[in-house]
Amino acid sequence: GQQLNQSPQSMFIQEGEDVSMNCTSSSIFNTWLWYKQDPGEGPVLLIALYKAGELTSNGRLTAQFGITRKDSFLNISASIPSDVGIYFCAGPSSTGANSKLTFGKGITLSVRP
């Protein structure tokens, strides 16, 4: 089936630094979604991308829908301690009659004060 690849599994940065994460697939996706999961909570949507080449910002977060439709990027600028969490990319994939929401394995971000 269509899979989303995220690496590395963990990232460690200093408070105030910028960080970039990407998500790739061997298949084309028509929608890219970026979620964040805080410890003990369910994931929450950060940014949704619907058009190839689209660049969208949400505060200190910026995400881009890759031109090839096979990748997406999430950038966090001027990181703060509350940015700690797991960041997932997600998108609709089809392996049968119906499409379903598929997630990458996530990147755990740690921010050192």
Add this chain to the structure above:
Amino acid sequence: NAGVTQTPKFRILKIGQSMTLQCTQDMNHNYMYWYRQDPGMGLKLIYYSVGAGITDKGEVPNGYNVSRSTTEDFPLRLELAAPSQTSVYFCASSLTVNTEAFFGQGTRLTVV
């Protein structure tokens, strides 16, 4: 503003016992999902539903069953609990497959 509600929040089961994880949403969403999350393993799709009366297997359906008799409810059934089913289970819903999925708070299940 209830959103997606999961019950229970925590449960300990003995091997071979059965239980139902409840999930209900009040947003009139068509799509509903059940994921399990093991440490460092991301979210694995167990079952999903695109509307009342329609369910389909996800990536890891073995050992689970679901039903979708109403738009609001999507219970997940474990018939014979096994230690491998120890995990955190999340229910989610969305209007379409392309729109924001809202997650419940999760159910932490331990099978001993």
